[in-house]
Amino acid sequence: MATAGRESTPDPITLVYKTISTSDPGSPEGSKPDIALHLDFYPPTSPADGDAGVPAIVYFHGGGLVVGDRKSWFPGWLLKRLSEQGVAFLSADYRLLSPSTGHDIVEDIQDLFAYIRNDLNPVLAGATGDPRLRINLNAIGVAGSSAGGLCTYLCAMHLSPKPRALLSVYGQAGECLNDQFLEPKTKPYIPNVPLVDPSGFAEFLFPQSMALPIIAESPVEYYPTTHPTPGLPATKRMQLSRLYYQLGQWLDYYTGDHTLSQRLRQLRSSGTEPLLAPDPAKAGEVIGEKNIKLFPQFGVTENWPPTLLVHGTADSRVPFSESKHLAEQLTAVGVENELIVVDGREHAFDILVPAAEAEREFGRMFDRAVAFLVQRLRQ
Template sequence: MLKVSLPYKQVDGLEIYFDAYYPSFNLKDDEKVAESGVEGSDTRHLPAVVFFHGGGLTVGDRESWFPQWMHKRFSALGYLFISADYRLLIPSTGHDILADIQDLWAFITHPKLEIDFPSSESSFIKCQIERNAIAVAGVSAGGLCAYLCAMHCIEPRPNAILSLYGMGGDFMTPHYLTPKSKPFFQGRDLLDPLDPTLRPFVNSSDTPGVFSSLQVITGSPLSYHPPTHAVPGYPANPRMLLARLYLQLGTWLDYYLDEHNPSISEALHAILSNTEGSADELDDGLANKLKSVIPARHLSLFPQYAESLKDWPPTLLLHGTEDTAVSINESRNLFRLLTPARRTVDVDRLIEVPGAEHSFDLVPDTEEKYGELFDEVVGFINLAVSQKHER
C-alpha cells in the first residue's frame, strides 16, 4: 500500500494533514513505469474519494475508525483514497471545521496539485486528481462534514456523497436538545459531568472562559485502558466521551455553534419540550419557530436548512435502524428533504440496515455480514462519479 501524508493548510503554526492512498488497481504496472525513469510517462490522472472520520467532531483523526472495506473497494476501482484531519470542537467550532473542509477542497482540486508516491528509494509514481471525478464520504460526524462539503464546496462540486449513519440530518430533536436521565447510548451508564478528566471540556457558570486555555488540535487518537485497569478497555482519552456527554446534557449544539451563554440548546429545548418527535413531524409554525432561534450566521452549519439541496450531487445514505448514537431519523429526514428538491427520481438512495447499531460496518465479521451491501454502495457512488465525469 502506497501512502503519503500532506499538509493542506496551516492555522497559527499548526499544520493540518490528509493521507492519500494510491489505488491498488494496476499498481504493479504503475510502479514499473515509475522505475523506468521515462520522463512524464508515469503521471496518472485519477478519480478520488475524500473521507472524513467520525467522533462527534470532538475526537479522532485521519486514521480513526478507518473504513477498510470502503478503501479496499474504491482502491480496486482505481480511486485515490484521501482521509483528512480537521480541527476538533473545544476550543474550535463548527465554523472552523467548515473552513477546514473548504480549504481542503480548494487544495485537492487545485489544477496544479501533483502528488508523488514513493515506489522505491529513487522513483515516484506521480498523479493528479481528476477535478471533476471526486466523491465525498464520511461516517457519523464525518457524514456531517460530507454534507457541509456538498453545501459549500461548489467549484467544482463533489460528484457524489456517501454518508454512513451521518449526523446533521436533523438537529432539532430531543436527542440533541433534551438532558438525559437514563442510559441512551448502547445501554452504557451516564457520565459524570464533574469527572475531573471531563471537567476542562464542560462549560458551566463556575468555569467562565475555561476553553481559552485549551489548545487547538486537529487530531486526537483513540486510546483505551489496558486489561489491568479497573475498567479494562474503557476510553483512556477523555475526548472519546465528550460527544456522548454533550448529548447526555442536551448541549451538543452549544459546542458546535459556540453559543453557551445563553445556551442555544436550552432555548430550543424550551420550544421543543412539549412536543414529541423531530422537526419534520412538527407543524410548519413550530418548525419555523425552532429555526428562528438560530442566529442567521449559524444556518450555514445546518444541512437540513441548506438552500442548495437541489444542487447536491447524487447522495447515498446508509444507516442502521437501531442506531443509538445518531438516530436513523436523521437520514430519513435528510432524504425526505432531498427528494422534492430533485428534478428527476432515483437520484438519491436511503438504505436502512435492519437491526444495525452505530458503526455496524466496523464489526469484526463485517465482510461476511455486509459485503454484498458494500459492493452495492460503492457501485452506486462509482456510477455517479463516472456519469458526471463523462458529461
Template sequence: MDCIDVCYKTVGSHPIYLNVYPPKDLIPGQRLPALIYFHGGGLTVGTRTSWFPTWLTTRLAASGIVFISAAYRLFPQATLHDIGDDVKDIFTFLSKKDLSFRAESGQLFGVDAERIGVAGTSAGGTCAYLAAIHAVPRPKAVLGIYAMLGNAFSAHVLTPKTAIFSRGRELLDPAKFAHLLYPGYLSDTTITTESELAYLPADSPTPGWPANPRMPLSRLYQQLGTMLDYCTGLHSPSLSASLRPLLAEYPAESDALALHDAVLASGLVPGDQHVIIPQFNISRDFPPTYLWHGALDTAVPCAESRVMGALLERAGVPVTLRVVEGVDHSFDYVPDAEERYGHYFDEMVQFLKTNLG
C-alpha cells in the first residue's frame, strides 16, 4: 500500500510523524476527505503501524478517503496535555492551504481540512476524543473502537488490584519497572513517540513475553490504580487516591453517570485538568460518534463506551453504540475477523462516508 511519511511537528529536536495512505483512483490536485487514526498501546507503547487496522484502510482506499496514521508522545514522560497538543497540531498541519502530498504514481493530492474524521483503538480512542473536543477545525466524525477513558472514574481506572484483572495476565512486580514509574521516570526526559512491539524469543525462559518493558506499562498503571496520575502529572498528592473514596458511594456500573456528576461537583479534579478528561467536555458540538466495544473487555471495560455513549446522548449528540457479546479486547484482530465482523466494518465505514461527505 502506498505510504507517505510526513513530519507534522518537532518537539525540541524530536520529529513526530504521520503516515499518509492515499486512496485509489486519484485525480491530480484533488482535496480529499481524510480519517486520522490513533494507534492503541495504553498511551505507553506502539507505532504508526502497530495493531494496524487493515480492514479500515482497504475500505477507505476504495471509498476515496485518505487514511492517516499518527504518532504522538507517550507516557510517562508525556502527559495527556502533551498528547492533546500533538493531536491539535496534526489538524493545524493538515489545514495549511498549500499542503499537498505526492503519491507513488507522482500525482499530487491534498486533504480537505473541513472533511476530517478521527478514529482510535483502545488508547487511541482517547486521542480521538481529545481531537473531537479541541482540534480546529473540529472533526466531522469520531470512531471509537474499544476506546479508553470514556469513563475516567471507574474502579478499573482508580482502584489498586490484588488479583488478575486484565485478559488473564499475571500481576506485575512494580520494582521491575521502577524507572518507568513515578518518581523514577523523572530522571529521564527522553521524548518517546514510537515504541515498537517486541517479544522474547522461543529459547528465552519466558518465550513470547514482552521484551519491550513499555508493553505492559499501561496494565501496571491500572494495577496500581494510578492511571489518572500519569494522565495529569498529579502524583504527589495522587489525584487517583483523592478520588477513590467516591467509588464507595457509587459502587455499581449503573451509578456511573451519578459518579461522573459527583466527581465534577466535588472539585477534586483541578480546573486546569478538565481539558484532558474527555467526559468533562461533552456538548452538543461534539461530532457524531460511533462506538464499538466487546462486552467482556477486561483491558478497557465496555462500561467506558457505555458511559461515553450515555453522556453523548444526554448532550444531544448523534451516537451509535455497538456492543459485541462474548469477546474481550482487540477482538477485531482474530484471523477470521472479516467473517465475524465484516458487517460491523462496513457499517463503520458507511458512518464515516456519510459524515465526511
C-alpha cells in the first residue's frame, strides 16, 4: 500500500455506531474492555436546503481486512469531490480478521447501516446544532478500496435496501478461487517485497490466532528511511495479509474454516473445477452453505446496485482479473456496470504518489468515478 498511509483531511465528526462486549460469558461485567466501532462523518461543503437531506457515500478502508482503520490509505480525492458536489462522506471501522472473520464483518456492515438509517440524523442534529444537516436515507451509496472494495460487495449482497451505487477501486475478491488466494508461494509475488517468515507470526496462525484480542483499528506504520528496509510495513499486522496469501490460507481466516483452502486446492488438482461456474448451490457443497455467503462471485444477482470498478492491469496484490470477472458476472445478469481499466498501474496507484501528481495523472478518471456515483445518488 502507500508509504504515507494517511492523507491530511478535514476534521470529521466521529461517532460510535456499535459497541462489542469482549467479556467471556459468566465473567464479571467489565472484566475485559468493550470494543467501540467508529464512524467518521464528513459533511459536504453545502448542506441540504430541504427536509430530504444530503446524499451520502459510506467508505470502507483497505488493508486485506487485517489492518488499518477508517483513516488509513484515505482517498482524499474522493472526499474532496463528493463534498464539492454536496455529498456527505462517511468512513467506518469494522472488525479485522484474526480472530474475527468475514461473518463478523458482515454483521458490522449490517449494524452500521442500521445505525445510519435509525440513529444518525438525530445524532448529527444534536452534534452540530444544524437541523438541516441530515442524510437522505434514500440516497446512500458505498465505496471502498482494496479490501474495502470487498466490503462494498458484501453491502451489495447483504443489505436491504441496497445501496444506490457502488464504487470499488482495485477491489479484492471479485473472484476468490484463483492462484492468488489458493496457491502457497515459495517466491516473492509482489515486486520488491520479500516473502514473510512465518516463524515470527505464530500468534497470528491458527489455532493460536483464536486467542488474539478482537480489534477494529490497527495502526498503519512504515519503516523510516534510516531503516534497512525503508518504506516497508513496520508492524506484524501490516504483513499479515501477505502472509495469509503466501501460505494460500487467506480464505481460511476470512471464513473461519481452516480446512477450506486445502479442500479447494484438492478440487483444483483433481482436474474438475465446478466451482468456477457461478452456481452457489454447487459451490456450497464444498465451501459450505454459510461461507458461500461471503463470496461475491456467488452472490451476484439482478438486484446488485449500479457498479463502477476501477483497477490497474499491473496489480500484483489484487489481480486485475478479479474486477474483470465481477464485471462480466454483473453484465451477464443485466446489472449496470462499468470497468475502468488503468493500464500498467499497480495496487493503490491513486495514493502511492503525492496528491498533486495523482491529480495530474488521474484527475479525469477521479471526476468520472464521482460523476458515476453522484448521478445515481440523485436519480
